[in-house]
Structures are given as structure tokens and as C-alpha cells.
Amino acid sequence: MKNTALITGASSGIGLELARVHASKGGDLVLVARSKDRLDEIKNELESAHKISVCNIRKDLSLPHSAQEVYDEISRREISIECLINNAGFGDYGFFADGDSERILQMISLNITALTHLTRLYLRDMIERGEGKIMNVASLAAFQPGPLMAVYYASKAYVLSLSEAIANEARDRGVTITALCPGPTASGFWDVNSLEKNKMIKGKKLPTSKEVAAYGYAAMMKGKDVAIHGFANRFIVFIERFFPKHLIVKIVRKIQEVD
Numbered sequence: 001m002k003n004t005a006l007i008t009g010a011s012s013g014i015g016l017e018l019a020r021v022h023a024s025k026g027g028d029l030v031l032v033a034r035s036k037d038r039l040d041e042i043k044n045e046l047e048s049a050h051k052i053s054v055c056n057i058r059k060d061l062s063l064p065h066s067a068q069e070v071y072d073e074i075s076r077r078e079i080s081i082e083c084l085i086n087n088a089g090f091g092d093y094g095f096f097a098d099g100d101s102e103r104i105l106q107m108i109s110l111n112i113t114a115l116t117h118l119t120r121l122y123l124r125d126m127i128e129r130g131e132g133k134i135m136n137v138a139s140l141a142a143f144q145p146g147p148l149m150a151v152y153y154a155s156k157a158y159v160l161s162l163s164e165a166i167a168n169e170a171r172d173r174g175v176t177i178t179a180l181c182p183g184p185t186a187s188g189f190w191d192v193n194s195l196e197k198n199k200m201i202k203g204k205k206l207p208t209s210k211e212v213a214a215y216g217y218a219a220m221m222k223g224k225d226v227a228i229h230g231f232a233n234r235f236i237v238f239i240e241r242f243f244p245k246h247l248i249v250k251i252v253r254k255i256q257e258v259d
Contacts, residue, residue: 003027006074006081008061008118009088011038014137014185017213018085023050030055030079032070032088055079061088062110067117080129083220084122086115086159087137091152093256104151111155116162123166123175130174135220136163140183140228143237145245147253160226167225176223180216183233185209 005022009015011033019029023046031054033039039056046054057073059066074081089111092103119134126132139153142160146153163179170177186206212229219227228234240248 003082004079005083005085006030007085007087008032011035014209014213015087017209018217021213021217023052028053030074032057032059034060061114062106067114071121081122082132084134086118091149093149096150107151112158126175127173132175133220135178135180138179138181140181140233142181144248144252148256164225178220178224179226181228182212183230185212
């Protein structure tokens with residue numbers, strides 16, 4: 001396989017669109033998601049449209065040892081990964097104290113643990129080769145605490161912080177790490193997480209997954225450390241630094257509340 005990208009959470013939304021972008025550039029793919037049928041559909045689509053090779057791995061990355069199992073399977077197939085895109089993740093809504101403990105731990109396992117493990121495994125390989133690219137999908141949520149989605153916001157803050165730190169460590173070793181930070185996106189995330197009435201998205205025209213994926217892929221190829229999609233989102237991140245944290249948290253709480 002040539003110029004191969006490993007993409008997690010590749011069955012829909014931004015992950016799927018990132019797969020389409022990479023395939024359109026002539027690159028092969030390893031796609032990881034939970035739905036075998038959906039992965040098979042995508043494999044057929046991309047191989048037919050772009051004459052590239054797609055390897056599918058059905059895996060629930062929220063389960064213990066799943067990241068290592070993905071790495072081991074790819075190694076057994078003797079596939080070299082030139083580009084790792086950690087896109088898989090999910091959120092939940094409600095008061096932290098009232099949340100389901102199992103779901104919270106699954107979120108941490110997927111959004112943080114699996115991402116960290118895959119990043120470390122492939123970063124070592126890339127450093128050994130002296131080249132490679134990693135993109136971790138964070139969020140605009142990474143830049144402030146998020147009442148009513150506390151664990152999701154915190155998990156994305158971790159992704160951003162980790163990515164920026166290792167981007168610095170790897171810069172002189174031939175590997176770039178990019179944190180993609182989209183704002184609310186028409187990706188299916190909000191429907192899946194039952195947040196359709198959230199004030200952040202209600203009545204608003206959201207950017208598409210395709211738009212965010214194209215922006216993120218270009219930023220990754222340029223080796224950009226942090227890529228915030230959309231001028232409005234970049235302005236929000238800039239202006240937040242001039243306000244006290246307690247006020248920012250109150251504003252986020254107000255925005256997060258549903259009608």
C-alpha cells in the first residue's frame with residue numbers, strides 16, 4: 001500500500017470526508033470503525049472512484065487494548081502508516097453528577113486513551129523512519145471548560161494539549177502533529193448526542209463535514225500545529241483570552257442550555 005493513512009471513526013462525518021480527501025489524492029487507506037457493513041460500503045466507493053486500496057478494521061476503540069490490537073493487525077499485514085488521523089470520539093450531554101458512569105468511562109477511553117495509545121505507537125515508527133504526519137481531531141471545545149458537557153470538553157482539552165506538546169518534541173525529528181479544532185459541524189455528532197436544540201447550533205447554518213475535512217487535511221499536509229476551522233471560531237479563541245475564566249464558563253453554560 002502506498003502513502004497510507006490510518007483513519008479512526010471513518011464511517012461517517014469528518015472521518016469519512018477525510019478518507020475521501022486522502023483517496024482523491026491517490027493515497028491508500030486503513031479505516032477503523034465499529035460498523036463492518038458501513039466500512040464495506042466505503043471501501044467499495046473509494047476503491048472504485050480512485051483506484052486505491054482500502055483495508056478495513058472493525059474495532060470498538062473504547063474497549064481496553066483495542067488500539068494495540070489495531071496496531072498489531074496492521075503490522076501483521078505489513079502496512080506502513082505514513083499518516084495517522086485520530087478522529088474517533090463522542091460526547092454526551094447533561095450534568096456530570098447525573099451522568100452514566102459507564103458511558104463517561106467509555107468516552108474517556110475513546111477520546112483520550114485510544115488516541116494517546118495510537119499516537120504513541122505510530123509516532124515511534126514515524127520517528128524511526130524520519131517522516132510522518134499525525135492529526136488528532138480536537139474541537140473548539142478544547143479552549144474552555146464546558147458545563148453540561150464537562151467530560152467531552154475536558155477530553156478535547158487533553159487532545160489539544162497533548163498534540164501541541166508532542167508537536168514541539170517531534171518537530172526536529174521529521175514528524176508533524178496537527179490538532180484540528182472544528183466548531184459545531186453538520187457531521188451527525190449533534191444528532192447522535194441528542195443535542196439538536198442546543199443554542200450553539202439551533203437555527204444556525206453549520207459548516208459541512210466536507211468543508212472541515214478539506215481544511216484539516218490541508219493544515220495537516222502543511223504541518224500546522226493547531227488548525228481552527230472558520231474565522232468566527234478563530235476569533236472566539238482569540239477574544240476569550242481577554243475575559244476571566246469564570247465569565248467564560250458562565251457564557252458556555254448559557255450557550256449549552258437547551259430550550
